[in-house]
Amino acid sequence: MGGKITKIFNILITGALMCLIMVSVGTVLVRGLPLVVAQMREPELIFSLKLSLFTSLVSTAMCLLVAVPVAYTLSRYRLPGQGIIASIIRIPLTMPPIVSGVCLLLFFGTTVFGEALSRIGMNFIFTVPGIIIAQFFVNVPSLITVLKAAMENIDVRLEYVARTLGCNSLEAFLRVDLPLMRKNIVAGLILTWGKAIGEFGAVLMVAGATRFRTEILPTSIYLNMATGDMNAVMASTSILIMIGIISLVAFELLAGENWERTRAL
Amino acid sequence: MRYRSGEGFLRLCSLNKKLGNFELRNISLNLERAEYFVVLGPSGAGKTLLLEIIAGLQRVDSGETWLGENNITLWPPEKRLFGFMYQDCALFPHLNVKDNITFSLKVRRTHPRIIKKELDEVVDLLGISHLLERYPATLSGGEKQRVALARALVMKPQVLLLDEPLSALDVPAREALRKELKHLHKLTGMLMIHVTHDFTEAMSLADRVAVIVDGALVQVGYPDEIFNRPQSRAVADFVGAQNIFQSKVIIRNGKKFVLFRGSQLAVETDLEGTVNFSFRPEDVVLSSSRQPVNCLQGVVDSVARHGLFTRVVVEVEGTEIVALFALNGGSEYPFCPGKPIFCVIPPKVINVFPCETDCSEHSSAYHL
Numbered sequence: 001m002g003g004k005i006t007k008i009f010n011i012l013i014t015g016a017l018m019c020l021i022m023v024s025v026g027t028v029l030v031r032g033l034p035l036v037v038a039q040m041r042e043p044e045l046i047f048s049l050k051l052s053l054f055t056s057l058v059s060t061a062m063c064l065l066v067a068v069p070v071a072y073t074l075s076r077y078r079l080p081g082q083g084i085i086a087s088i089i090r091i092p093l094t095m096p097p098i099v100s101g102v103c104l105l106l107f108f109g110t111t112v113f114g115e116a117l118s119r120i121g122m123n124f125i126f127t128v129p130g131i132i133i134a135q136f137f138v139n140v141p142s143l144i145t146v147l148k149a150a151m152e153n154i155d156v157r158l159e160y161v162a163r164t165l166g167c168n169s170l171e172a173f174l175r176v177d178l179p180l181m182r183k184n185i186v187a188g189l190i191l192t193w194g195k196a197i198g199e200f201g202a203v204l205m206v207a208g209a210t211r212f213r214t215e216i217l218p219t220s221i222y223l224n225m226a227t228g229d230m231n232a233v234m235a236s237t238s239i240l241i242m243i244g245i246i247s248l249v250a251f252e253l254l255a256g257e258n259w260e261r262t263r264a265l
Numbered sequence: 266m267r268y269r270s271g272e273g274f275l276r277l278c279s280l281n282k283k284l285g286n287f288e289l290r291n292i293s294l295n296l297e298r299a300e301y302f303v304v305l306g307p308s309g310a311g312k313t314l315l316l317e318i319i320a321g322l323q324r325v326d327s328g329e330t331w332l333g334e335n336n337i338t339l340w341p342p343e344k345r346l347f348g349f350m351y352q353d354c355a356l357f358p359h360l361n362v363k364d365n366i367t368f369s370l371k372v373r374r375t376h377p378r379i380i381k382k383e384l385d386e387v388v389d390l391l392g393i394s395h396l397l398e399r400y401p402a403t404l405s406g407g408e409k410q411r412v413a414l415a416r417a418l419v420m421k422p423q424v425l426l427l428d429e430p431l432s433a434l435d436v437p438a439r440e441a442l443r444k445e446l447k448h449l450h451k452l453t454g455m456l457m458i459h460v461t462h463d464f465t466e467a468m469s470l471a472d473r474v475a476v477i478v479d480g481a482l483v484q485v486g487y488p489d490e491i492f493n494r495p496q497s498r499a500v501a502d503f504v505g506a507q508n509i510f511q512s513k514v515i516i517r518n519g520k521k522f523v524l525f526r527g528s529q530l531a532v533e534t535d536l537e538g539t540v541n542f543s544f545r546p547e548d549v550v551l552s553s554s555r556q557p558v559n560c561l562q563g564v565v566d567s568v569a570r571h572g573l574f575t576r577v578v579v580e581v582e583g584t585e586i587v588a589l590f591a592l593n594g595g596s597e598y599p600f601c602p603g604k605p606i607f608c609v610i611p612p613k614v615i616n617v618f619p620c621e622t623d624c625s626e627h628s629s630a631y632h633l
Binding site for chain 2: 155157158160161162163164165166167168171175176179180
């Protein structure tokens with residue numbers, strides 16, 4: 001009987017949480033979705049949507065380019081202090097994004113290195129590249145974690161066999177590891193992109209919130225909320241929610257495929 | 266350690282490799298072009314590491330590897346192109362059998378017509394043409410082994426490295442693949458290096474055997490030598506000699522004897538001083554009457570079925586001697602515990618080998 005009561009309690013708690021999320025998200029969607037079509041004629045929303053898509057895609061691509069070799073290093077090599085290296089790389093995961101943004105702002109704005117970059121035209125403070133760097137900095141550790149776990153699940157002897165069959169180490173990675181972790185990569189990219197397009201705290205610190213300049217969707221929500229333009233807020237919010245839901249569905253579909261394959265084995 | 270004289274096709278010269286707490290020490294071998302060479306050793310002895318070093322997958326800390334006239338010590342695996350087959354096959358799970366087998370040919374951008382020809386040849390040879398569209402996850406252990414063999418053979422390697430290829434198979438599949446390996450070796454004439462912990466597998470397949478224990482080669486020789494004439498206690502123990510003792514060699518009337526408790530056993534050896542000696546349980550003859558040579562009187566301690574054999578333990582002056590007999594149509598053996606019996610050990614089956622540690626000066630024999 002005690003078990004039955006516990007079960008009912010657990011299910012009720014789960015149902016209550018689900019209702020809270022559905023109602024709060026649904027409230028925005030019900031009010032916001034009808035406004036999206038109308039707001040899509042507004043140059044500000046179009047600008048912020050385009051900039052959000054551009055910066056999130058670029059930062060996600062950068063995350064992939066960096067995460068693959070880093071994950072390979074952490075999963076395949078035996079380096080002195082490997083555990084410490086892995087922990088340092090995970091630090092941004094443990095910090096609030098706004099703190100990451102402050103770190104980047106001080107790094108690019110106040111250090112000799114940042115000033116040197118600025119002098120050669122690579123200015124990240126209050127610029128679009130700053131948005132990309134902020135998204136990259138906040139998201140790359142999670143993609144590294146996903147890819148590292150995937151690589152650790154691949155038997156290193158498969159690479160060894162590929163080497164004895166004529167592949168150099170890069171070919172062995174491309175022909176064996178990469179196909180085996182393809183789904184993990186796609187799932188990781190979807191999550192990374194979904195997080196990048198919604199990143200606000202770090203972006204606000206590094207790139208600021210300037211209309212028609214560094215205005216991505218989350219910034220647009222912040223600016224329009226400040227000025228009381230609720231229609232614009234609801235439209236931007238609805239777009240971000242839809243992007244999040246689509247990312248989640250795509251991720252779950254891929255994760256499901258992986259599970260099915262594992263079960264069949 | 267004994268080597269065949271002359272230059273081998275593949276030569277390992279004083280290889281050393283430290284990996285974590287484990288160390289492979291001073292490995293030297295001369296391997297001939299067409300021999301079936303078995304590296305025999307217990308789990309954790311460094312067999313797989315040695316194979317990986319030969320394949321170029323692990324760099325040595327010191328020492329050299331030569332293939333014919335070439336020093337290949339620094340050659341990467343893709344340049345050596347030695348076939349490698351792991352115990353669990355390590356088939357690529359994302360590729361079907363056909364793509365697994367043709368992997369090396371595609372890497373080398375071989376013409377599709379030649380790929381097809383080579384594929385047909387190797388699948389016919391191994392009888393796996395019906396498996397080509399299947400994925401590794403759907404194959405049985407024996408089928409996986411054949412596919413892995415085909416994948417290694419299709420690139421016509423000069424050396425084929427086999428890491429415990431029979432260990433994961435059931436008895437019928439193991440027998441079938443053992444015959445197949447022997448047949449393939451005769452057919453291809455390539456150097457095959459096979460590592461295993463199973464000495465019966467080594468005896469049935471090998472032209473020569475090396476025994477590796479704790480990262481060091483302790484004996485290299487022909488299967489009969491390893492089996493019947495182990496040169497160290499570790500090898501004798503590993504190949505199942507079971508009766509291993511220590512004694513001083515005494516010479517009387519020009520003949521040599523070792524002492525077993527109060528008895529003397531005639532032996533054929535060049536060694537003198539304190540030695541180890543061993544004899545296989547299969548070579549012990551049990552008799553109900555005293556025999557003229559090398560006969561020890563004892564009492565049957567226990568009799569037990571041991572697979573297809575009967576294992577009899579005889580206590581001779583407080584020391585156990587193990588004898589092994591093939592079962593014979595359910596006939597009764599007159600060996601029941603407590604019964605007096607004579608153990609006869611012919612001089613030619615007693616293997617005398619040097620004592621590795623500081624041996625006692627006392628002449629009395631004792632069980633190790």
